[in-house]
Amino acid sequence: MVLTRRSGVLGLALGFVLGCVFLAGCDQSLFDANGAAKGGDDDTVVPETCPDPCVADAAGDFDGSSGGTGNHWRYLDDHRNRTWKPMMADGTAMTGEDQGNQITTCAARPDAPACKALPNALLVSAAGATSNADPAIELTSDTAQVIKLSIRAYVPSGDDQIVRVYRNSREDVLYTGTATAETVLDQAVTIDALAGDRFLVALAPTAKGSSDVGLHVFVNAAGKVFPSTCQVAVSFTAAAGNTVDNLCGGDFTHALWDGNKDTAPALAPGPYTELGQAGDFTADNYFRGTAPLDKSHDTTLQFWVRWRQAVPLYDDAWVFSDLDYNSANSVGLGVGIRNLSPPTLEVAVCDTTMPGCWRDIAYPSDGSWQFLRVVHTDGNINVCLNGVRKTSFPAAAGALQSTFAPNFGNNHQFLPQGAFFDGELDDVRVFTGALPCE
Numbered sequence: 001m002v003l004t005r006r007s008g009v010l011g012l013a014l015g016f017v018l019g020c021v022f023l024a025g026c027d028q029s030l031f032d033a034n035g036a037a038k039g040g041d042d043d044t045v046v047p048e049t050c051p052d053p054c055v056a057d058a059a060g061d062f063d064g065s066s067g068g069t070g071n072h073w074r075y076l077d078d079h080r081n082r083t084w085k086p087m088m089a090d091g092t093a094m095t096g097e098d099q100g101n102q103i104t105t106c107a108a109r110p111d112a113p114a115c116k117a118l119p120n121a122l123l124v125s126a127a128g129a130t131s132n133a134d135p136a137i138e139l140t141s142d143t144a145q146v147i148k149l150s151i152r153a154y155v156p157s158g159d160d161q162i163v164r165v166y167r168n169s170r171e172d173v174l175y176t177g178t179a180t181a182e183t184v185l186d187q188a189v190t191i192d193a194l195a196g197d198r199f200l201v202a203l204a205p206t207a208k209g210s211s212d213v214g215l216h217v218f219v220n221a222a223g224k225v226f227p228s229t230c231q232v233a234v235s236f237t238a239a240a241g242n243t244v245d246n247l248c249g250g251d252f253t254h255a256l257w258d259g260n261k262d263t264a265p266a267l268a269p270g271p272y273t274e275l276g277q278a279g280d281f282t283a284d285n286y287f288r289g290t291a292p293l294d295k296s297h298d299t300t301l302q303f304w305v306r307w308r309q310a311v312p313l314y315d316d317a318w319v320f321s322d323l324d325y326n327s328a329n330s331v332g333l334g335v336g337i338r339n340l341s342p343p344t345l346e347v348a349v350c351d352t353t354m355p356g357c358w359r360d361i362a363y364p365s366d367g368s369w370q371f372l373r374v375v376h377t378d379g380n381i382n383v384c385l386n387g388v389r390k391t392s393f394p395a396a397a398g399a400l401q402s403t404f405a406p407n408f409g410n411n412h413q414f415l416p417q418g419a420f421f422d423g424e425l426d427d428v429r430v431f432t433g434a435l436p437c438e
Contacts, residue, residue, distance in 0.1 A: 016058040024121065034274075048119075048152045048187035050218040058137055058217035059122045062105045075103050077133035078202050080271040082169045083138070100127025100209060101135040113156035116216030117184060121152070121214040126161065127352050128209030136202035137217070141193040144247065146224035148257035151190040151201065153179040154214035160275040167197055167429070168275060172302070172437060174199075179213065190222045192431075194229045194247055198274060200254055206223040209324060231293050232406070232430035237276040239265050244279065250290025250405075257284050257410060257419040270426045271304045271369035278304070278426035279408065283311045286426050287312035287411030293322065293378070293430055300435040301333065302373040303396045303428040307363070308340035310422070317413040317421040320428070322402035323348065325413055332402030334411055335374065337363060337421070347374055347383050359383060361390040363421050369424075384437040406430075 013128050050057040062067040066089055068075075075094035076084040087094035087101070092108035095101070102125040106115035112123055158181060165175040171393055179185040201217055203209075230248035237245065242262040243251045254265035265287070268280040279287070290421050293299075305319055321334040334348045348358035363381060364370065373384040381395045404412050408428065410419040 004029055014415070021381050032070070045214075046152050046188045047121040047218065051148070051150070053221050055193040055217075055219040055221060056139065056217075057329035058215070059120055059362045060104050061108075062103070062107075062122060063090060064373065066094075066095075066373060067354060073100070074138040076136045076138055076200070077101060078136040078170070078200065078204075079206075080170060081170075084138075085422060086131070086347070087089050094132055096127075096135060098127045098131045098133060100131060101133060103135055104136065106214070107129040109212065112214075114154045114212055117154040117156075117182075117215035118152055118216055119155075123212045123214045124203045124215050124318065125211045125213070126203040126205050126209035127293075128205050131206055131209070134202045134204045136200045138198055139219075140194055141197045141199070142348050144195050144226045145192075145193050146190060146222045146228050147193050148188065148190045148220050149221040150218040150220075151175075151186065152183040152214075152216040153177070154183075155181045155210055156212065157181050158216075159205070159208045159212050161210050162204045162206055162214075164202045165199070166202070167199055167369070168270065169200075170204075170372075173387050173438075176436065190224065190228070190249075192227050194233055196228070196235075224366045229432045230399045230429070231432060232289075232428055234281040234408075234424055234428045234438045235276060236267060236270075239267060239277075244287065246290075251290055252287040252408065254287050255284060257417075268424050270424075271306070271371075275304070277425045278306075279411050280424055281419075281421045283422055284419050286421070287407030288407050289322075292402055293385060293406060294332075294432065295333070295402070297432055298375075298377040298397050298398055298434040300373065300431040301335070302371070302435070304369055304371050305337075305423065306367065306369045306425075307337045307343070307421075307423040308345070308367055313419040314416065314418070314420040315339050316411070316414065317423070318409065318414075318419075319421055319423075319425060320406060320408055321411040322404045323411060323413055324402040324404050327401070327403055330399055331357075332404060333374070333376075333400045334414075335372065337409070337423075345370075345372070345385070347391075349381065349399060357393065357395065359391045359393050361385060369426075373435065373437060375434050375437045384438040387438060389438040 075087045077096040093104035227248040233247040266280040267277040270278040316336045318336040321331040323334040324332040343362040344360035350357035375382045
């Protein structure tokens with residue numbers, strides 16, 4: 001079903017999962033300057049009004065209530081620590097705990113300088129980095145569909161302002177742009193919207209804030225079939241029998257390595273409340289996938305992981321793997337946690353006895369949740385932990401292709417064979433295309 005603003009149901013995401021959509025031989029990034037897709041839709045010019053059929057218009061839907069028209073929106077203090085608090089309605093504005101964080105519209109303030117550049121926009125004020133929060137708007141996807149999002153920002157004067165778009169939490173950043181005074185920042189992208197995803201646009205200054213920054217957020221139906229770029233989306237919240245749902249493909253089956261017996265998975269609280277349940281792994285437990293992934297183009301793997309402890313006698317606890325040494329021209333990808341002192345997180349595209357095709361990065365030993373993103377693009381593997389790039393190393397285009405389906409919690413080929421991950425895993429996603437690594 002294609003949703004419109006009149007339907008009262010919002011199937012929306014600001015996820016920016018762009019490019020490589022049905023394009024044979026595509027090796028492009030998910031993002032290009034001003035949203036222009038190489039060989040894809042011509043998004044170089046962001047529209048001044050919400051294109052037809054319009055799913056949502058952030059400024060047009062702002063009516064001074066806590067949810068906006070249709071109760072589609074939330075206006076939030078983003079505390080930068082995976083917690084959010086609703087702003088308070090204050091006449092024709094929403095105001096945060098720090099009154100320097102405020103959201104209103106050009107309809108209420110038509111003489112604001114930004115409204116001359118972006119008529120009928122939101123007006124967003126940010127107190128700055130010394131505040132305990134940033135102003136953000138949030139929408140939640142009620143269904144799975146492919147949509148097109150256009151965003152425009154205009155700072156009337158003063159310091160540059162960072163515009164951040166993210167899914168569910170700031171670590172899962174989807175776009176970061178710098179809005180410079182008296183210059184319109186614009187971006188238009190086509191995205192896969194997953195049911196239940198929360199997508200946020202925040203004004204997130206790294207220094208001084210700004211008053212009355214103009215902001216347009218338009219969303220319209222893309223006319224594409226879902227999923228377009230999503231290959232894996234496993235949240236672990238919906239477990240039935242011995243399987244967990246993959247919202248973008250074949251489901252994953254929970255099993256015991258010893259005896260290869262399928263069993264019901266265990267669940268535990270995820271990294272924060274809004275993300276729901278996570279998969280709970282102890283030694284000998286793992287999930288096997290249904291079919292090999294298509295990693296012939298640029299690819300993004302990401303997930304939340306919490307490592308509790310090492311399994312005695314074993315060096316590596318493999319969290320994700322489709323490593324494949326049977327194929328002549330490709331080797332797959334493995335991510336594990338090594339039982340060293342201190343522990344390290346290992347990303348490998350080869351047998352780790354071979355030089356140059358794996359990397360270890362420092363991994364916290366305090367049992368905390370970590371967000372990992374591994375991006376294969378432009379002949380390199382880029383590894384980001386919690387939104388910060390930690391390392392890069394070369395890997396030829398197509399090298400991550402595998403004849404194996406991916407597994408969570410064990411490795412197909414390394415000896416000793418077994419499932420040695422003791423911890424938790426959540427929100428595993430694989431996309432065709434390259435999301436930003438920082």
